[in-house]
Amino acid sequence: MISLKKNIAVSESGFVFNPTTGDSFSLNGVGTDILKLMKDGKSEAEIKSTVRTWYDVDQDTFDKDYYDFLKMLGQYKLLDAE
Amino acid sequence: MKKQLTIAVTGLNNIDSPGPGVPVIRALRDSEEFDVRIIGLSYEALEPGIYMHDVVDHVYQIPFPKSGTEVIYSRIAYINSLENIDVLIPNFDAELFNFIKLADRMEKELNIKTFLPTVEQFEARHKVNLEEFGEKHGLLVPKSKMIFSTAEVPKLAQDFTYPVVVKGQFYDAHIAYNQEQVATYFNKIAAKWGLPIVIQQFVYGTEVNIVALGDGEGNMVGAVPMRKQYITDKGKAWAGVSLDDEGLLNEAKSMIASSKWRGGMELEYIKTSDDEYYLLEINPRFPAWVYLAVGCGQNLPEALVKLALGETVENFTDYEIGKMFIRYSWDLIVNMKEFEEISTTGELGTSSKKRAS
Amino acid sequence: MEKQRYERPIIRRLNTGVMNKFGTKTEYEPVTHIDDCAVKDLLADYGSPLFVISEKKIHETYQEAKRAFTTRYPKVQFAWSYKTNYISAVCNVYHQLGSWAEVVSGFEYQKALKNGVPGSKIIFNGPDKTVDELKLAMENKSLIHIDHLDELYTLTELCEETGIRPKVAIRINMDTGIYPMWDRFGFNYENGQAWDAINKIVLSDRMDLVGLHCHIGTFMLTANAYGVAATKLSELALSIQSKYGKKIQYIDMGGGFASKNTLKGSFLSGYDTSPSFDDYAEAISTSIMNAGFVEDELPLLILETGRAMIDEAGYLLGSVISNKRLSDGRKATIMDFGVNIMFTSFWYDHKISPAQEFSHHTEDTVMYGPLCMNIDVVRENATLPPMKRGDQVVVHTVGAYNMTQWMQFIALRPAVVMIDLQGKPHLIRKREELTNIDQQEQMPDYLKEFKL
Known part of the structure; x- marks a missing residue:
């Protein structure tokens, strides 16, 4: 399962700091929510259904955006791939 | 209070x-x-x-x-x-x-x-217009030319003798000793600061600078001349010393009188061995070393604030010579x-x- | 519970790489309406993409230009530059405002006549005028601006043949201190070509030399060059007067005024740096006024400015086809409009605004057009909110040249709508259909059938 690296902190304002690399990032609202859900250890299915109950978005659109977002998280070395 | x-x-x-x-x-x-x-x-x-x-x-x-x-x-x-x-x-x-x-x-x-220069002053002092500005106000300015393409580089030899200075329209300047170097700097500077690129005749001598404040009516409120004693690899002053240079003060005074400069400024000159002052650049604001002027007894930023508020300001008549600034991090x-x-x-x-x- | 408005999740790295004093710009502020018409409705009614012309903006800009010149100079006439935008409805807005027509081909000339412009109010410019076109222009008493000696000889022959005495001007090119110098059109001032042509015209005594014309360049960011040009033309007019006793009736300063667009590679916004009509007017008027004309004999000043008149009145509305991630991690957005209909994206960084609200978060994206061509790049780098398929955008300042230089390449050309002064949209050019292109083609019989 793909999960967020343990030492990554996500603040309310959507600020993320990666203490391993020293990089910092900013997220928009949906991005912040996804990272927080990941941080809480939610599964992919749980994250998707939760976001879709919070936001007005259809499944196909969100699926596509979600995978693109995960790819960016991977590229920024914020994920643990197990 | x-x-x-x-x-x-x-x-x-x-x-x-x-x-x-x-x-x-x-x-x-x-x-x-x-x-x-x-x-x-x-x-x-x-x-x-x-x-x-x-x-x-x-x-x-x-x-x-x-x-x-x-x-x-x-x-x-x-x-x-x-x-x-x-x-x-x-x-x-x-x-x-x-x-x-x-x-x-x-x-x-x-x-x-x-308390800023007028658009006309700001444009006129622009690197690309400096030669004209010099002619108008009776100042010596090295020959310069705007170029828009590296295709114009070979022709430069007709008007300039190497070395020349290659400058961006806002920042950056490099000395080039031949065509190839001009082309290299052209591309480097154009990528960062856009076109045009200014080619300026290199003048041999000592670089001297002066920080000054004009009141917009032709009066110079204050000025302190300085020579950089040491520069960083980016050409910035690392340390500098205030100078007793009447010639330089007069240059600044007449430039301000004739252009009615409004606001803070830094003038960069080359002083040749014949004691001629070639104006290289007019920076339309205070330089980073402006605190040296304060240290020498001329608080020019304070005076600028007073001018902005419409208050009358007495001219500074004196400054301490031989004061140094040394920059540290x-x-x-x-x-x-x-x-x-x-x-x-x-x-x-x-x-x-x-x-x- | 009401659901929140969704926006694609984005993550953006902060302060990477070298510190730059002035980096990317944020340009994003949604534009949902143009002159009270909702972008959404316009696209629903006329399809996407769609060009929109604001008649209101045309009027405002025209009045601004007119004020700038007429407050400084007593006799001013504008001529609408057909090549800038020759959709007939657009031309007629300018003709209703009082502009003559300025054309550079037989096709444009016919268009002006068809729009109802009297022949005597058409200025015929350009290097390519055929014998028949010249004849027509002579019969219509149009103002023929001679570009080269071959044209002058042809015209002289036509005068003999028809017995008509046409009104002509010559186009002059000159050094105004700007780079590049346009010396391919007209006769050079400095090397004596201009005088040579003038002597030939006057001595042949078959045509009336009524004007002098120049057009010193395009997207001129310095108004001074116009001052230099106006001085030189005025001196020439006065010398003609003293040498031949003939008064030059008008000086035509051409066009080339910059619009509010931002040229690629420039550092500040074109909106702030392009000279205003006042700047150009000041430079030109002062030069002519000071040239030494007797006051009531000042020549008429004709201006053919096109770009600065209409650029801001034109918008291109379009939609997002898809979002992509490029191999190096950059975001790419594919739009339904490309360089085929927005030719000017080759030299401007056009301002692009989203047409719907987003949060303040943005990301950098390359904007591509829909063509299957690598060069189809609308913006190399734009900072925009996260847009999804179907989201709409407004491209600003596209009124000049796009609706004439557009290509029917790969795709058909979109509709053009004009919003009138009351805020009502009118279709002024229909979306192209296959038949529009097809009807020009002919199929040899032997190619009509095939088996696959």
Whole structure:
């Protein structure tokens, strides 16, 4: 399962700091929510259904955006791939 | 009691090639007459001035010059609604055009005062127009030419003798000894600062600089000449010393008299072995070493604020000769929380000092 | 519970790489309406993409230009530059405002006549005028601006043949201190070509030399060059007067005024740096006024400015086809309009605004057009909110040249709508259909059938 690296902190304002690399990032609202859900250890299915109950978005659109977002998280070395 | 003023200042990038913001603020904080609340205006989240809490009271990010005057005005109006700014001092060449254009509107609608050169002065002193400016005001200026393409480089030999100086329209200058070097610098500078590129005849001699303040009526309020004693690899002053150079003072005085320069400025000259002064560049704002003038007894930023407020200012008649400045760096220790705040909200309140209500 | 408005999740790295004093710009501020018409409705009614012309903006800009010149100079006439935008409805807005027509081909000339412009109010410019076109222009008493000696000889022959005495001007090119110098059109001032042509015209005594014309360049960011040009033309007019006793009736300063667009590679916004009509007017008027004409004999000043008149009145509305991630991690957005209909994206960084609200978060994206061609790049780098398929955008300042230089390449050309002064949209050019292109083609019989 793909999960967020343990030492990554996500603040309310959507600020993320990666203490391993020293990089910092900013997220928009949906991005912040996804990272927080990941941080809480939610599964992919749980994250998707939760976001879709919070936001007005259809499944196909969100699926596509979600995978693109995960790819960016991977590229920024914020994920643990197990 | 000292007069309370809120002053907004840009140029907080007190890095190895420093902006003049922090030295200007330091000068204002030294004022005997004013008690200032300083509003820092920053472009980047890592400008050191943002985190210097005894220098800047509150910081706001502002949009980059290319976003245009409308966007910048609305941001300044927002900041003013919270801070009630009395005077605004921009310190970057590249942002000046926009602030000059906005000056009247800021004064009328927001009651923010500035003391800036006119658009005509600003344009006339531009590197690409400097030769004409020199002719008009009787100043020696090295021959120069704008080029728009590297295809024009081979033809330069008709008008110039190598070496020449290759300059960007706002920043950057390199000495080139042949065509190939010109082409290399052309591409380097064009990629960063755009076109045109200015080619200037290299003049042999000693570089001397002078910081000055013109009152817009042709009178020079004050000026301090300086020679860089040591420069960094970026050509910036590392250390410098104030000079007893009557010739240079006269050059600045006549330039200001003839152009009726309004605002702070730095003039860069080459003094040849025949004691001729060639004007290389006019920077339309105070330089980063302006605090040397304060150290020599001329608080030029304070005088500029008075001029902006419409107060009368006595000319400075004297300054200490042989005073030096030596630049040093200092590592601030900053909490991530502050970086987060400026990055995500575009603001950082850094001082316990209260806003004037 | 009401659901929140969704926006694609984005993550953006802060302060990477070298610190730059002035980096990317934020340009984003949604534009949902043009002259009270909702972008959404316009696209629903006329399809996407769609060009929109604001008649209101045309009027405002025209009045601004007129004020700038007429407050400084007593006799001013504008001529609408057909090549800038020759959709007939657009031309007629200018003709209703009082503009003559300025054309550079037989096709444009016919268009002006068809729009109802009297022949005597058409200025015929350009290097390519056929014998028949010249004849027609002579019969219509149009103002023929001679570009080269071959044209002058042809015209002389036609005068003999028809017995008509046409009204002509010559186009002059000259050094005004700007680079590049346009010396391919007309006769050079400095090397004596201009005098040579003038002597031939006057001595042949078959045509009336009524004007002098120049057009010093395009997107001129310095108004001074116009001052230099106006001085030189005025001197020439006065010398003709003293040498031949013939009064030059008009000086035509051409066009080339910059619009509010931002040229690629420039550092500040074109909105702030382009000279205003006042700047150009000041430079030109001062030069002519100071040239030494007797006051009531000042020549008529004709201006053919096109770009600065209409650029801001034109918008291109379009929609997002898809978002992509490029191999190096950059975001790419594919739009339904490309360089085929927005030719000017080759030299401007056009301002692009989203047409719906977003949060303040943005990301950098390359904007591509829909063509299957690598060069189809609308913006190399734009900072915009996260847009999804179907989201709409407004491209600003596209009124000049796009609706004439557009290509029917790969795709058909979109509709053009004009919003009138009351805020009502009118279709002024229909979306192209296959038949529009097809009807020009002919199929040899032997190619009509095939088996696959």
